[in-house]
Amino acid sequence: MAEDYLTDDEQLENVKRIVSENWVWVVGGIVLGAALVFGYRFYDSSRNNRALRAAAQFDAMTAALDANDSAKARQAADGIIKDYPTTPYADQAQLVMARLYVDQGQLANAVSPLTVVMNGSKDAELRHIARLRLARVMIDLGKPDDALSTLAADTPGAFAARFHEVRGDAFRAKNDPKSASTEYKAALEGGDARSADSALLQLKIADLGESPAPAVAVAKVPSADSSNKAKP
Numbered sequence: 001m002a003e004d005y006l007t008d009d010e011q012l013e014n015v016k017r018i019v020s021e022n023w024v025w026v027v028g029g030i031v032l033g034a035a036l037v038f039g040y041r042f043y044d045s046s047r048n049n050r051a052l053r054a055a056a057q058f059d060a061m062t063a064a065l066d067a068n069d070s071a072k073a074r075q076a077a078d079g080i081i082k083d084y085p086t087t088p089y090a091d092q093a094q095l096v097m098a099r100l101y102v103d104q105g106q107l108a109n110a111v112s113p114l115t116v117v118m119n120g121s122k123d124a125e126l127r128h129i130a131r132l133r134l135a136r137v138m139i140d141l142g143k144p145d146d147a148l149s150t151l152a153a154d155t156p157g158a159f160a161a162r163f164h165e166v167r168g169d170a171f172r173a174k175n176d177p178k179s180a181s182t183e184y185k186a187a188l189e190g191g192d193a194r195s196a197d198s199a200l201l202q203l204k205i206a207d208l209g210e211s212p213a214p215a216v217a218v219a220k221v222p223s224a225d226s227s228n229k230a231k232p
Helices: 008-066 070-083 088-103 107-120 124-140 144-152 157-173 177-190 196-207 224-230
Strands: none
Touching: 008 070, 008 088, 070 088, 088 107, 088 124, 107 124, 124 144, 124 157, 144 157, 157 177, 157 196, 177 196
């Protein structure tokens, strides 16, 4: 505590001595702090610019799809996958690549991009979608057992009805109408009977030679006129 009894001049001289002895560390700390601040700002700016470029590339891809220009869509999707693999746009680009392959009848080539999304996407919904599409591709490739294995490796959650439907398609491809019908009916029970998918499921069940499950009746709200007629 001797410093408490030093005069102002003596304290100033003491500070000067400490600074002179440690100036390298002081300056180094200032330079390091400045470098860290600059580095973070540069990284943040670079990340934002990268996201903007990825978004622009994604817009170009979707515009090409809307224009039915598969060549440009493929080029844009490939660019996103190569240049921005860690962005959410990369998953969408992989799905687009798979779709283009399927549209062009190159089913085997669609397996890889769908597998990448199924196994690597951070979005659970996209993983489910990729798994379903991969299972459908496997069925079209004449590999229904692989399709069933693909679907069995995941818990479908909200996608349960769609998983049942694709499993039904796989069993149908295996010439197992009983199992197919069971899956279709499970899908029908788990879905909305008033939707277009439910109508398709009814047709699939009927095509197997079985009676389709009854549709859910929609209650009709009485009109004002009918209400008035009911009054005495």
